[in-house]
Amino acid sequence: MSEDAHGGPDMLSDDDSNGPYSIYATRAPMNQEEFDARFGYSRPFHHHPTIIRKAAKFSRRYYRPFTSISAFFRTIIGFIPILDWLPKYNCKENLTSDIIGGLTVGVMHVPQGIAYALLANVKPVVGLYTSFFPPLFYMIFGTSRHNSIGSFAVVSLMSGLAVTKSCGEPAAPFNGSIGEDPVNYDACALGTASTLAFCVGLIHL
Structure with a gap:
């Protein structure tokens, strides 16, 4: 059984390459904190508080339809679908x-x-x-x-x-x-x- 780059046993292996494969997981399971610590994960840093980012995301949702005429009409059609399918009605x-x-x-x-x-x-x-x-x-x-x-x-x-x-x-x-x-x-x-x-x-x- 091979070892990974961190010195531990390989995660997956098989017993017989000529017969039916039997796969074993030999590495101990990890939770999210242990995984982050082992692989050096660092959470992204935001310069603005959470409430400001949420407020900006909320405001973008409502001012986006007014950025252009096409975006405005797409929003109206999204609220009133009959304006989309009725002109195409056969x-x-x-x-x-x-x-x-x-x-x-x-x-x-x-x-x-x-x-x-x-x-x-x-x-x-x-x-x-x-x-x-x-x-x-x-x-x-x-x-x-x-x-x-x-x-x-x-x-x-x-x-x-x-x-x-x-x-x-x-x-x-x-x-x-x-x-x-x-x-x-x-x-x-x-x-x-x-x-x-x-x-x-x-x-x-």
Whole structure:
């Protein structure tokens, strides 16, 4: 077995050059500190404090789009991808299949959104909003043509639990003499669900 330049045994060797190779690691393992000490690694020295370097890196990220017109337009297209793919859209090849796909997704999402609105303890009409607006905004800001954007059963159930904790159980049909005002419950439920969705969106950002 050969030795390396530092006098220790070679790291890898084989028993029989004519047969199947068996590789052994004979050098003791090292952690990062031992590796740095053995091979003389020294960390780079920075003249500026860490906070200044981080601030400079952060500022470069935001002023770079304004260094030229082309950089500005690239940044805008990065935020709004529809400006990139819509001028290249081939109506002859894709329009018919996209119409069929849109009708299929619409027929599926409308009743699904109404049902999930009931799971979230809000009015069924809210399900129509969740079926229409998310795909519209994803068309403008999305980057994948294979995604189907809409409501989700588990999220609807979790939102319904939050609405129930905040506003209580839905009241029985109001007959003018008993029960609470359903208008107040609907407003509370809609406000709670909207606030929850807004906070989740901020966390995603």
